[in-house]
Amino acid sequence: MQIQDLDIRGVLRIGSLALSISMVILGTCAGAQTKVGPVAAQHEITAEMRKDDPRLDRPITVRLGKTSVGAFLSEVSRQSGVAITASERDGAADESVMVVCQEVPLARMLNALWSCMSYRLGFWECERTGEKGDYRYRFVQSGSAQRLRQRLRDEQQRKLERDAALLVEAAEGTEAQKKAALMAVCGDPDNYAKNQALTPERFWIDMKSFKEALSPEQRLAVLRGRTIAAPISRLSSESQAYYHKTYLDLAAQYAPPGSGRPPLVEQKLIYFEPELYHSTKAITIYMPNCTTHMPGIGGAYTVRAWWARMKALWKLDGDAQDGHDDSVVMTRPDNATPEPPPPTERPNRDIPSLMEPDPDTVETGIAALARRLEQVSQGARVPLVARIPEDETQSVPRLSEPWGSALKEYWKQLWNQDLMVKWREGVLIVSTTSWPNEDPPIPNRLLVKLRKDAIPGRILPMDTLITVAEALTKPQLERIEREFPVMKEVAIWRGIFLLFNRFPELAKGTGRKDSIPLTDSLSAAIATYFTEEQVAVLQKSGASRLTITIDESNEPGVAMRQINLLFRAADGHLVCGFGYREGPQPFKKRPADSR
Helix, strand or coil: CCCECCEEEEEEEECCEEEEEEEEEEECCCCCEEECCCCEEECCCCHHHHHHCHHHHCEEEEEEEEEEHHHHHHHHHHHHCCEEEECCCCCHHHCEEEEEEEEEEHHHHHHHHHHHHCECCECEEEEEECCCCCCEEEEEECHHHHHHHHHHHHHHHHHHHHHHHHHHHHCCCCHHHHHHHHHHHHCCCCHHHHCCCCCHHHHHHHHHHHHHHCCHHHHHHHHCCCCEEEEHHHCCHHHHHHHHHHHHHHHHHHCCCCCCCCCCCCCCEEEEEEEEECCEEEEEEECCCCCCCCCCEEHHHCHHHHHHHHHHHHCCCCCECCCCCCCCECCCCCCCCCCCCCHHHCCCCCCCCCCCCCCCCCCCHHHHHHHHHHHHHHHHCCCEEEECCCCCCCCCCCCCCCCCCEHHHHHHHHHHCCEEEEEECCEEEEEECCHHHCCCCCCHHHHHHHHHHCCCCCCCCHHHHHHHHHHCCHHHHHHCCCCCCCHHHHHHCHHHHHHHHHCHHHHHCCCCCCCEECCHHHHHHHHHHCCHHHHHHHHHHCCCEEEEEEEEECCCCCCEEEEEEEEECCCCCEEEEEEEEECCCCCCCCCCCEC
């Protein structure tokens, strides 16, 4: 029997409505054909869709901490009897959210989810298939939504490079030129001075130093992610004198006469280091024991413009800034999410939950944020959908207890945080402004595979490590290090596993006494996959051959894996080597859909 699939898809867009018609014809050997009804893709659940399918008005009750969109939809599908899914292919199912609601119509919560994840530059869509009475729904990311993360990253990067060029050019100009440059960069020539750490003198000395210490090529490398330390001797006498004075002031404060503290050592290097300041890219310029990490380029004086930009993109037609009586004071209900107990009283839980954190995660920023947002939902008695950060960073929003505050007053604390709020159909919606600078969430299918393969006291299969290293970035690997400690080493030596993925035969090793030539393709792969520091060591060695040894055992109690990459000269003697080692891992078993 031969089965043929024919997928014909056309898209018609009228205003905010997107209609996508897909016909799948399945042919059997007998020539019979079955037609599956057209797929109607819309931005959200419309009034007409609710009228056609009364099941969408069935009430649901959900209390989920950080979870995936796919897991949330699976739960509401179970409760309502309506088939609702999210696409795994485009990553919609993997995005991290938290949801709290009690007896709220299904359609309202689905529309809140759609609004939470959609932006004016990239909408999610809700596809409907099937026949009346048995409709099925699926959330997907439009092409523009899939590209939005990179688009916003690129937008930030272009601005950073443009700002740097303007400021470097103005650094030695007149006051009028400096003012014009700041106006172009942040829209307010005095914005940098509103932060106590940002003084005009320090700001422009840093700009001069960026120009004096680095070549144009080095400046571009820093702007694109590389940290460079340069000798202070490259700076002008004016810049050197400024940093020396700040060192003397700091040294006097740190070790005054009679303090007994050892004196601070004056450094001879100035650092230019890329970082994230809240949700924006920045370059910090500093000298250890001499200056703070501000002001540098970007960051403190551009972040508010970025917040405004993200809020404008996130506010959709039909959204509201207010959806609740702002004068109502949030009171603590009897079933309110409790504060975490003191460390000595923390319960020992086998399955962590962000609503009731386990002992290892109780103090983390994401857990605290989820707890606060649920308290807001409980205190204000409103349903809530929130996009939750993927990574634990210093910029994860920190909210105060809501009890005794009205919502309007409570949200005033967001003036300096990477968080934004809005309403849709009476549902409070929360999101971060920092998600574009986070790598995407870990695909659920990959987490399921890892949890299936992970056996406490054993090591993960080599094929699994290769798959994970190829599929995930270094930050993503570090994100799951808590559950799978081996990922710390995999992140460091990710290049080894990428090399094995590119050349599968190498994953078997070469034997201890054998070696293979470092061909052009192999050398190019190593230069691509390994870190800049690792490649520098290899290039300096002058190696021309490679030996790979792999020793492993997966027996309980003695499980281990050792991978050595031994680089040799043409005559066979060892010139440098890289080594990866893992022992038995204390994997924590978690539900397959846990985040």
